[in-house]
Amino acid sequence: MSDLSAEDRRLLKRRMKSAARLYAVQALFQMEAMGQGVDRVRVEFEDHRFGMVTEEGAFAEGDVDLFRSILNQAVDNQVMVDRATDAALVARWPLGRIDPTLRAVFRAAGAELITKTVPPKVVITEYVEVARAFFPEGKEGGFVNGVLDHMTHAIRPEGF
Structure with a gap:
């Protein structure tokens, strides 16, 4: 990576963060669908x-630290994130009725909103x-x- 230009390094870091977010959503989905714990799923994804590399192509490298942070925050703060998601949904569509993949998206995004390390607009853009x-x-x-716009206003109103 040291032989890359500054711009190429920046783009690579951005792609790795995006990949980590995608993997985090997949991992959260798998945890819910299969009833697996965070440690087991984290190790599976990282390893x-x-x-x-498969016959169809190569999976992206992900930012391991971001991946771990999202998973841990999503698990540690799931009740709070789920409540914020429920509040952002129309009353007749509680979180339990939402597609499990979308639940995982909201949990991962909510975890990043809670940590306050990434600007809210970036969180929304990435998870869209x-x-x-x-x-x-x-x-x-x-x-x-x-939904994320509503959640952001509730969790991080200072971000707007």
Whole structure:
């Protein structure tokens, strides 16, 4: 990485952070769907998914520290994040009725909003892109944008 230009290093770091967010959503989904604990899933992702090469191509390298932080914060603050998500949803659509992938998106994004280390607009943009990766043909990206906007105003009103 040292032989890369400053701009290339910046872009690589950004891609690694985006990949970490995508992996965190996948891991949170897997934890819920399979009833697995955070430590087991974290190890699986770090050992077998980050940078994995298959016949279809290579998986991206992810920012391991960001991945771990998102998972830990999402687990440690799940009740608070879920309440903030519920409050941002229309009353007839409680979190339990939302697609499990979207629940994972909201939990990962909520974890980053709580830590206050990333500007809220960056969090929203990144997770809208994650949603679009999972639902490229649907309206989920716009839905995620709206819910995260409401969550951000509740969790980090100073961010606007």
